[in-house]
Amino acid sequence: GAVVSQHPSWVICKSGTSVKIECRSLDFQATTMFWYRQFPKQSLMLMATSNEGSKATYEQGVEKDKFLINHASLTLSTLTVTSAHPEDSSFYICSASRAASYTEAFFGQGTRLTVV
Amino acid sequence: QQQVKQSPQSLIVQKGGISIINCAYENTAFDYFPWYQQFPGKGPALLIAIRPDVSEKKEGRFTISFNKSAKQFSLHIMDSQPGDSATYFCAASKGSGYSTLTFGKGTMLLVSP
Numbered sequence: 001g002a003v004v005s006q007h008p009s010w011v012i013c014k015s016g017t018s019v020k021i022e023c024r025s026l027d028f029q030a031t032t033m034f035w036y037r038q039f040p041k042q043s044l045m046l047m048a049t050s051n052e053g054s055k056a057t058y059e060q061g062v063e064k065d066k067f068l069i070n071h072a073s074l075t076l077s078t079l080t081v082t083s084a085h086p087e088d089s090s091f092y093i094c095s096a097s098r099a100a101s102y103t104e105a106f107f108g109q110g111t112r113l114t115v116v
Numbered sequence: 117q118q119q120v121k122q123s124p125q126s127l128i129v130q131k132g133g134i135s136i137i138n139c140a141y142e143n144t145a146f147d148y149f150p151w152y153q154q155f156p157g158k159g160p161a162l163l164i165a166i167r168p169d170v171s172e173k174k175e176g177r178f179t180i181s182f183n184k185s186a187k188q189f190s191l192h193i194m195d196s197q198p199g200d201s202a203t204y205f206c207a208a209s210k211g212s213g214y215s216t217l218t219f220g221k222g223t224m225l226l227v228s229p
Contacts, residue, residue: 006159034216043205043219044160093159095217104150105217107159 002028004096006108013084013115021079021111023094029074030096034105035067038091050077084115119143120208122220129227135193137223139206142187146208150217151180151191154203163204164191196227 003026013019023033032051036044048064050056050071058064066088068080077096081088091112095105122139129135139149147168152160166173166180166189173180179192193200206220 004159041222041224043221046216049216091157095159104162104165107152107161110157110159112157 002096002098002104002106004030004094004106004108006094006111008111009109010112011114013113015085015115016083018080018082019084019113021081021092021094021113023077023079023096023108025075025096025098025106028096028098030077030098031074032097033071033077034095034097035069035077035079036093036095038093038110040091044093047079081113084113086115089113089115119146119218120206120220122206122223124223125221126224127226129193129196129225131196131198131227131229133196133227135196135200135225135227136190137204137206137225138188138190139208139220140186140188141208141218143208143210143218144187145210146218148209149180149182149189150207150209151178152205152207152219154205154222160205193225196225198227198229201225201227 005024007022035047038044047062048056048058050069052071056069071077093110095107120141150165151163153163154160164175164178177194182189203222203224205222207217209217
């Protein structure tokens with residue numbers, strides 16, 4: 001099956017610092033990767049869509065200068081939370097779609113970010 | 117505007133019973149309807165998915181029923197087990213181009229022993 005690995009699983013950082021989260025497709029090439037944010041007991045909120053080699057498309061209300069997304073290869077996308085603040089604390093999840101797939105998306109295990 | 121409405125918000129089922137979760141959509145352009153299972157602290161995992169050319173799909177204890185005219189689809193979990201206790205999300209996407217999923221709000225299922 002298709003495996004998406006996200007790293008780290010959890011991270012604690014100080015307010016004002018930046019944190020990078022990696023999302024890797026381990027056994028397939030992902031032309032498109034997605035980044036979601038999930039608050040406790042809520043649904044997934046799409047933050048941005050990234051295609052390999054091009055700029056990410058951000059959803060309305062998501063600050064692109066705060067949440068930097070890089071999709072440099074067909075197997076790796078990164079989300080950097082810049083100048084993190086406590087309100088950025090959340091569960092961040094990535095997903096990836098295969099190049100030849102109709103629409104199927106595979107999710108990473110998520111990253112719990114806590115900003116103190 | 118919520119494009120995929122999911123109900124109930126929470127559900128308690130006895131072990132061995134049938135769990136039923138319903139979703140309704142508004143956008144007739146949707147043509148791919150997956151269900152995801154999420155355990156606490158984990159990412160969602162694809163459970164089963166259906167496309168509108170069939171009315172039902174079954175995989176083990178999990179069945180999707182799809183009603184195109186009513187724009188509704190549901191997940192049935194037969195012989196529910198305590199290990200099925202999780203949050204379930206329905207979703208929908210348009211299929212062509214990249215696959216942006218629109219999620220329902222989720223259903224917390226608790227299967228009592």
